[in-house]
Amino acid sequence: MIILKKKLKLKPSILKKIKIVGIVVVIFLAFFIFLQNQKNTLRKLGYSEQAISNILLKWKTATVKEIGKNQTVNAAFESKDYQDDYLKIYQKVEYQDQKNLIRNINKLIQKGYKASDISMILAHGNNEDVTNFAKRKKVKYLEQFFSVSYAKLRNYDRYVSYYDKEREDAETTVLRVNMDFDKEEYTDPLEIKNFSEKVLVNKHRQLVEEYVPKNLKEVPSSLLKDDSEKIMVVSSVLKAFQKMQEAASKEDYHLLINSGYRSYQDQEETQQVYLEAYGQKYVDSYVAKPGFSEHQTGMSIDVASADTSVFVESNEYDWMMENAYLYGFILRYPKSKEEITGYKCEAWHYRYVGEKIAKYIHDHNITYDEYYIQFLDQE
Numbered sequence: 001m002i003i004l005k006k007k008l009k010l011k012p013s014i015l016k017k018i019k020i021v022g023i024v025v026v027i028f029l030a031f032f033i034f035l036q037n038q039k040n041t042l043r044k045l046g047y048s049e050q051a052i053s054n055i056l057l058k059w060k061t062a063t064v065k066e067i068g069k070n071q072t073v074n075a076a077f078e079s080k081d082y083q084d085d086y087l088k089i090y091q092k093v094e095y096q097d098q099k100n101l102i103r104n105i106n107k108l109i110q111k112g113y114k115a116s117d118i119s120m121i122l123a124h125g126n127n128e129d130v131t132n133f134a135k136r137k138k139v140k141y142l143e144q145f146f147s148v149s150y151a152k153l154r155n156y157d158r159y160v161s162y163y164d165k166e167r168e169d170a171e172t173t174v175l176r177v178n179m180d181f182d183k184e185e186y187t188d189p190l191e192i193k194n195f196s197e198k199v200l201v202n203k204h205r206q207l208v209e210e211y212v213p214k215n216l217k218e219v220p221s222s223l224l225k226d227d228s229e230k231i232m233v234v235s236s237v238l239k240a241f242q243k244m245q246e247a248a249s250k251e252d253y254h255l256l257i258n259s260g261y262r263s264y265q266d267q268e269e270t271q272q273v274y275l276e277a278y279g280q281k282y283v284d285s286y287v288a289k290p291g292f293s294e295h296q297t298g299m300s301i302d303v304a305s306a307d308t309s310v311f312v313e314s315n316e317y318d319w320m321m322e323n324a325y326l327y328g329f330i331l332r333y334p335k336s337k338e339e340i341t342g343y344k345c346e347a348w349h350y351r352y353v354g355e356k357i358a359k360y361i362h363d364h365n366i367t368y369d370e371y372y373i374q375f376l377d378q379e
């Protein structure tokens with residue numbers, strides 16, 4: 001009996017233990033399922049695994065669920081620079097793929113910038129630009145310049161001083177400074193590294209000596225003003241010129257080519273010839289320095305008329321002024337734009353930019369310099 005009693009006594013205590021273990025397991029399982037649920041919700045919102053574990057660790061799931069899908073918040077939770085107090089600001093800052101994004105956002109918040117200012121700052125520079133900008137005191141006129149889509153963060157000080165000096169509106173200021181109007185011609189030029197057929201070469205942007213364009217093709221002698229010469233241009237230019245020349249020819253206008261690709265060394269020689277013949281002043285106005293000539297791109301041609309030697313007096317000149325853009329060519333140095341291009345009008349010098357860009361330039365009466373800076377400049 002005694003033994004039995006003892007056994008009976010033991011049984012409920014084991015049962016109790018089993019029950020407790022059972023409850024713990026159930027709680028644990030429930031918690032695990034709950035956690036998986038939270039994780040799945042966050043995953044569905046696009047948060048990374050790293051961000052998710054930090055969100056859970058910081059007990060921020062509910063807040064993040066409320067915020068919803070947000071790349072900047074994701075980056076914040078991925079970053080060791082995350083600051084809890086700034087969460088509300090992070091969610092309003094437009095994301096940029098930059099290395100020190102959250103650290104820079106923190107600094108900019110500390111400098112007193114609002115989320116909208118910070119978005120603007122991030123959008124106008126790369127990681128290095130933003131890192132440098134975040135070190136300086138809060139600036140004025142931020143919105144004024146950076147509401148211009150192509151404004152560059154690293155040019156901020158130059159915008160301010162150009163604006164103070166020239167009293168142009170903000171957009172003109174940004175355009176002109178990006179075009180390096182605040183620098184002397186040929187001084188401190190940008191060395192062009194990324195070459196494409198759209199490349200912009202002018203008195204502030206230089207091609208390296210070794211640069212030779214790809215796809216150079218020889219112009220057939222039937223298209224040359226002087227058929228004893230050998231002239232090369234990029235194949236897309238030749239194709240477009242042939243199409244244009246045929247169209248002109250049908251209307252009894254006779255277009256020819258006088259010059260095309262010129263190497264760095266050719267340009268050196270050209271400069272020397274003109275220097276000896278006409279002097280420095282002429283050379284400065286009309287002859288590009290080596291590396292600064294658009295002819296080195298292979299995308300430019302000097303057009304001639306079959307009937308006369310002074311192109312500007314020819315019927316072909318008038319025809320080109322009316323029609324060249326339809327074939328992708330633009331008059332690169334027009335009379336009304338000497339101040340912008342830095343060149344005296346060259347009635348014969350055409351640049352191939354393709355039909356779409358040529359039409360835009362024609363319709364808006366702008367130069368290629370302005371077009372490039374507004375729409376193609378990635379530097």
Ligand SMILES: [Zn+2]
Binds near residue numbers: 301
């Ligand atoms: Zn030319």
